[in-house]
Amino acid sequence: MSTAERSTELDRAGVRSDDERYPVDNPGVEHEPPRWTDVDTDAGNAAYRFVVGCFALVPVFSIAFVVIYFAVPETLYIDLGSNHYLAQHVLLGFTLGMAILLVGVGAVQWGRLLMVDNEITEERHTAASSAETRAAAIEIVYQGLDESGLQRRKLIGxxxxxxxxxxLVPAVVTLADLGPWPTRALRAETIEKTIWGPGVRLVNDVTYEPILAADLEIGQLVNAEPATITELHGHEVLVEKAKSAIIVVRMDPNSIKIPASRTSWQVNGILCYSKICTHVGCPISLWEQQTHHLLCPCHQSTFDLGNSGVVVFGPAARSLPQLPITTDEEGYLIAISDFTVPVGPSYFERDSRNDYQEGDS
Known part of the structure; x- marks a missing residue:
């Protein structure tokens, strides 16, 4: 190439070799062979069909996701060697993953094989763009829309x-896992109900041995659960433990206050309360024998178990729920009924009129 031709070529690139800012000549854009989909009509059509096929399969996997969500039982498992997988989770993950993957594969192949393949170069500039540059960018966007081929291949778009x-369908369907609407009837059958009931024995929460009333000493505290919890399996055990956990304490009957309405709820100074703090639901068992106070370790809410569990300090807003108890013919502690008020932290929908307040009879 002659000097004049070389100078002309550099002028086209926008950089001259005699410019002191550019000591090295701009080589320009290297020549690239044309894409096979640009020169071969059949190849272009095959790529077109592939992209459309990827997008067309997305609804298939999305609908399969919804069908699996409702049709596959949550108790069905898949055994692969020593691993035990929940079938519903495996199938949901596969179908949703394939749907998202096909969108990505189709979009990538659309860009690689069908969109306009013109390489360009430009000088670097400062981060701040001029109004003219921004206007030019908008023009490029519209040009890109034209070059995407959507006018000629509308089925892709x-x-x-x-x-x-x-x-969006799988996303909306999975919102159901956030739980049903907390109506009064639903709350009464779920969070406001435990597995305590008439005749259910109190058992130690470690050994699950029934608690004999005669074995408890004054000042003693025992962490306990309902005996029926051993009949549950899986996540049901954790759910009921979170609601049904209790503490059993024995105090001198002459040193505590027992309202007239609760005289039958105790056995010679043995009382039973929920172990779940009414503030934010922390488990509590820090017991002060002399004061009959129970202290929550999370936020220091303090309850007087010698006075129907009323709050004497801290952020808790309501008394600790008391479980009515008695003994069976063998002398073991049993529940008379479920808790008369919901256990655990407060929530704005619940009715607090039945909560025990200082001075209630």
């Missing part, structure tokens, strides 16, 4: 929109 739209 429509199938992509359909694929992205159908992906």
């Amino acid at each position: 429509r199938s992509l929109l359909g694929a992205l739209g159908i992906l």
Whole structure:
């Protein structure tokens, strides 16, 4: 190439070799062979069909996700060697993963094989763009839309929109896992109800041995659970432990206050309360024998177990629920009924009129 030709070529690139800012000549854009989908009509059509096929399969996997969500039992497992997998989780993950993967694969192949393949170079500039540059950028966007080929291959855009739209269905369906609407009837059968009931024995929460009333000494505290918890399995055990955990204490009957309405709830100074703090639900068992106070370790709410569990200090807003108890014919402690008020932390929907207040009879 002659000097004049070389100078002309550099002028086209926008950089001259005699410019002191650019000591090295700009080589320009290297020549690239054309894409096979640009020169071969059949190859272009095959790529077109592949992209549309990817987007078209997304609704199939999305609908399969919904069907699996409702049709596959939560108790069905898949055994692979020594591993034990929940079938519903495996299938949900596979179908949703494939739907998202196909959107990505289709979009990548659309860009690689079908969109305009023109390489350009430009000088670097400062981060702040001029108004002219921003206007030019908008023009480039519109140019890109034209070069995407959507005018000629409209089915790609429509199938992509359909694929992205159908992906919202699995997302909406999984919102059901956030739980049903907490109506009064539903709360009464779930969070406001425990497995305590008439005749259910109190058992030690470690050994699950029944608690004999005669074995408890004055000042003693025992962490306990309902005996029926051993009949549960899986997550049901954790759910009921979180609601049904109790503490059993024995105090001198002459040193405590027992309202007239609760005289039958205790056995010779043996009383039973929920172990769950009414503030934010922390488990509590820090027991002060002399004062009959029970202290929550999380936020220092303090309850007087010698006075129906009323709050004497801290952020808790209501008394600790008391479980009515008696003994069976063998002398073991048993529940008379479930708790008369919901256990655990307070929530704005619940009715607090039945909570025990200082001075109630």
